[in-house]
Amino acid sequence: MDNFSFHNPTRLHFGRGQAAQITQEIPVGARVLLTYGGGSIRKNGAYDQVMAALTGRHVVEFGGIEPNPEYETLLRAVALGRSEQVDWVLAVGGGSVFDGSKFIAAAIVLDPAIDPWQIIGNRTPLASALPLGGVLTLPATGSESNFAAVVTRRATQDKLSFKNPLVFPRFSVLDPAMTMTLPPRQIGNGVVDAFVHTVEQYLTVPNEARVQDRLAEGILQTLLEIGPRTLAQPDDYEARANMMWAANQALFGLVALGQVQDWATHAIGHELTALYGLDHAQTLAVTLPWLLTYRKTDKLAKLAQYGRRLWQLPGDDAAVAAVAIDRTIAFFETMGVPTRLSAYGIDALAAAEAVAGQLRRHGRNRLGEGGRLTPEDCAAIVRMAL
Amino acid sequence: MDNFSFHNPTRLHFGRGQAAQITQEIPVGARVLLTYGGGSIRKNGAYDQVMAALTGRHVVEFGGIEPNPEYETLLRAVALGRSEQVDWVLAVGGGSVFDGSKFIAAAIVLDPAIDPWQIIGNRTPLASALPLGGVLTLPATGSESNFAAVVTRRATQDKLSFKNPLVFPRFSVLDPAMTMTLPPRQIGNGVVDAFVHTVEQYLTVPNEARVQDRLAEGILQTLLEIGPRTLAQPDDYEARANMMWAANQALFGLVALGQVQDWATHAIGHELTALYGLDHAQTLAVTLPWLLTYRKTDKLAKLAQYGRRLWQLPGDDAAVAAVAIDRTIAFFETMGVPTRLSAYGIDALAAAEAVAGQLRRHGRNRLGEGGRLTPEDCAAIVRMAL
Numbered sequence: 001m002d003n004f005s006f007h008n009p010t011r012l013h014f015g016r017g018q019a020a021q022i023t024q025e026i027p028v029g030a031r032v033l034l035t036y037g038g039g040s041i042r043k044n045g046a047y048d049q050v051m052a053a054l055t056g057r058h059v060v061e062f063g064g065i066e067p068n069p070e071y072e073t074l075l076r077a078v079a080l081g082r083s084e085q086v087d088w089v090l091a092v093g094g095g096s097v098f099d100g101s102k103f104i105a106a107a108i109v110l111d112p113a114i115d116p117w118q119i120i121g122n123r124t125p126l127a128s129a130l131p132l133g134g135v136l137t138l139p140a141t142g143s144e145s146n147f148a149a150v151v152t153r154r155a156t157q158d159k160l161s162f163k164n165p166l167v168f169p170r171f172s173v174l175d176p177a178m179t180m181t182l183p184p185r186q187i188g189n190g191v192v193d194a195f196v197h198t199v200e201q202y203l204t205v206p207n208e209a210r211v212q213d214r215l216a217e218g219i220l221q222t223l224l225e226i227g228p229r230t231l232a233q234p235d236d237y238e239a240r241a242n243m244m245w246a247a248n249q250a251l252f253g254l255v256a257l258g259q260v261q262d263w264a265t266h267a268i269g270h271e272l273t274a275l276y277g278l279d280h281a282q283t284l285a286v287t288l289p290w291l292l293t294y295r296k297t298d299k300l301a302k303l304a305q306y307g308r309r310l311w312q313l314p315g316d317d318a319a320v321a322a323v324a325i326d327r328t329i330a331f332f333e334t335m336g337v338p339t340r341l342s343a344y345g346i347d348a349l350a351a352a353e354a355v356a357g358q359l360r361r362h363g364r365n366r367l368g369e370g371g372r373l374t375p376e377d378c379a380a381i382v383r384m385a386l
Numbered sequence: 387m388d389n390f391s392f393h394n395p396t397r398l399h400f401g402r403g404q405a406a407q408i409t410q411e412i413p414v415g416a417r418v419l420l421t422y423g424g425g426s427i428r429k430n431g432a433y434d435q436v437m438a439a440l441t442g443r444h445v446v447e448f449g450g451i452e453p454n455p456e457y458e459t460l461l462r463a464v465a466l467g468r469s470e471q472v473d474w475v476l477a478v479g480g481g482s483v484f485d486g487s488k489f490i491a492a493a494i495v496l497d498p499a500i501d502p503w504q505i506i507g508n509r510t511p512l513a514s515a516l517p518l519g520g521v522l523t524l525p526a527t528g529s530e531s532n533f534a535a536v537v538t539r540r541a542t543q544d545k546l547s548f549k550n551p552l553v554f555p556r557f558s559v560l561d562p563a564m565t566m567t568l569p570p571r572q573i574g575n576g577v578v579d580a581f582v583h584t585v586e587q588y589l590t591v592p593n594e595a596r597v598q599d600r601l602a603e604g605i606l607q608t609l610l611e612i613g614p615r616t617l618a619q620p621d622d623y624e625a626r627a628n629m630m631w632a633a634n635q636a637l638f639g640l641v642a643l644g645q646v647q648d649w650a651t652h653a654i655g656h657e658l659t660a661l662y663g664l665d666h667a668q669t670l671a672v673t674l675p676w677l678l679t680y681r682k683t684d685k686l687a688k689l690a691q692y693g694r695r696l697w698q699l700p701g702d703d704a705a706v707a708a709v710a711i712d713r714t715i716a717f718f719e720t721m722g723v724p725t726r727l728s729a730y731g732i733d734a735l736a737a738a739e740a741v742a743g744q745l746r747r748h749g750r751n752r753l754g755e756g757g758r759l760t761p762e763d764c765a766a767i768v769r770m771a772l
Contacts, residue, residue, distance in 0.1 A: 007398070209631075
């Protein structure tokens with residue numbers, strides 16, 4: 001087990017009606033920038049519950065944060081927050097709204113002499129950020145309790161991240177009942193997203209991090225168990241609750257501790273979203289199986305452990321690894337998320353070259369565990385997604 | 387899954403040499419009350435590493451905090467801390483030193499007009515506490531990252547607890563190498579302690595908390611795997627690291643979320659320690675198997691899950707449950723912690739009456755999940771430990 005430091009100060013309020021806790025979290029008299037996406041929060045009950053809990057606070061609404069939040073949109077929120085002199089940010093939505101709101105919370109108080117784009121890629125230090133809270137309505141990214149954010153700049157086809165403990169949400173509300181109106185595509189995406197987040201931190205090389213391995217396998221097992229059920233029965237509270245908590249725990253931070261991590265699937269996936277506008281989870285589903293196949297030798301021991309513990313597969317390591325990858329593909333397809341680029345009408349050969357070019361441009365020349373994947377390796381992986 | 391709120395702000399620094407992080411955690415110029423136990427910190431390297439990291443801070447030492455920390459001892463530390471005007475407390479030791487230091491950190495700044503014993507049992511509200519950090523040298527209780535503490539008052543045979551988020555350690559250092567000089571008895575105790583902590587939060591009734599169940603099972607599985615190994619090979623870093631992390635995660639807070647909890651084994655155990663001075667883990671080992679047997683019907687579904695997932699037992703629920711309890715007993719015995727009172731020279735019949743009397747005196751008349759265990763039930767359980 002490698003050395004590590006761990007700190008996650010976000011307070012989580014989980015369950016039915018927990019939006020009422022906002023009343024304890026945000027002081028009376030606060031000036032709150034309420035950020036959200038396309039307006040689904042008016043359908044799922046979140047808006048009404050949040051506004052009721054915010055009685056006595058001055059609320060400034062900013063809607064329209066898109067999936068893969070765009071820099072230009074976020075800058076408009078920053079301008080609004082500055083002119084309204086807000087002192088809190090409350091994100092209500094999915095990972096994109098949380099990610100965007102982390103940027104907003106940092107940028108509102110940034111020295112106006114500094115270009116806010118410098119926040120992305122951590123190219124400027126942050127002295128402070130506004131306090132941020134959230135209400136999660138789309139379980140998937142874990143953004144509700146971590147300090148990372150991904151922002152997209154459409155003009156330059158950049159989808160890049162920043163990380164800073166200052167933007168940890170002070171609190172997040174996770175109410176499974178608010179997820180019942182989500183369309184099936186977002187549920188399928190959410191399950192795949194949480195699954196791949198876990199795999200990125202687990203399916204690398206053995207490292208004597210036993211509780212972390214078991215936690216990762218427990219999250220994956222739970223997603224296998226409740227994924228199809230929550231897709232089939234949107235009003236099954238317990239299935240949604242388990243999906244929501246599994247997705248949270250996948251990126252809460254504990255799975256990765258002392259482990260060797262990968263994250264090349266995400267690096268490739270981000271470029272596919274920037275290039276073709278695919279949903280984040282779709283890019284993961286078209287990348288992970290082929291990355292695992294491409295690195296089957298490096299990852300053999302962990303693939304075999306995954307196949308035996310998750311899929312109860314018999315046989316030698318190589319046989320278990322091969323079938324485990326097939327089962328993973330089948331699971332993603334069951335969740336309604338295709339694993340081949342052709343299913344999205346994208347030419348894999350052209351995409352492979354484009355992804356490699358983007359990775360080179362972003363200086364991402366050594367990816368995955370051991371830093372062994374070059375942009376050319378990534379192109380080979382994308383070609384396998386034909 | 388029941389509604390819950392979760393918050394754990396302790397920063398954890400895990401691994402070899404991580405005591406050096408204290409330099410980042412406690413500001414230069416701080417006046418630090420350094421608390422410890424019987425002096426083992428001079429053998430295991432902790433003292434030297436801590437003092438090196440504290441260069442530039444004023445250090446006031448207070449040693450001699452005993453296992454099951456005694457109120458009278460802690461009051462002397464409070465008096466010293468007040469007279470030396472300390473503004474930090476640094477606990478270096480095991481759960482008893484951490485628990486005692488939580489009390490010290492709260493009591494030093496308590497209004498002098500209030501009797502500090504009122505802190506115990508949460509009978510007085512706390513306005514503040516000194517910042518507390520720690521270096522864990524004995525993995526077992528999870529006290530390094532939670533806000534509970536147990537204090538013993540020998541004169542009145544009371545062993546009672548308090549809980550307050552103000553006494554969450556700001557940080558804790560967990561260096562497995564510091565545990566290599568521990569005597570086998572403390573390793574055996576630590577494994578049993580972590581095991582029972584997990585069972586108290588898990589082995590009750592099914593509640594659709596799937597990731598939490600898997601995490602609990604992962605911690606228990608890890609303890610089964612590395613318990614005998616770490617007992618046999620004290621210098622096996624990876625075994626100690628897994629034990630240390632498993633014990634931490636057992637009481638970090640995540641295992642219990644949304645679950646129905648028990649804790650009757652601890653309630654009975656605390657009385658046995660107060661009455662007979664048994665080690666905490668010894669009291670758990672002589673109680674848990676018989677409590678599980680006594681409540682076999684109420685706990686049948688979860689006992690069967692435990693037996694199948696942890697012990698791979700075949701058969702119907704009742705058969706699996708019975709064998710699972712037998713295996714648990716055998717595991718505790720393997721760890722050098724006997725499961726019968728006679729092994730400690732204690733008469734179970736007299737102990738049963740004494741425990742029931744203590745529980746009544748402390749007003750603990752409805753224990754365990756569902757509040758179904760009366761002091762008379764607890765006496766019956768203790769009698770089974772003959």
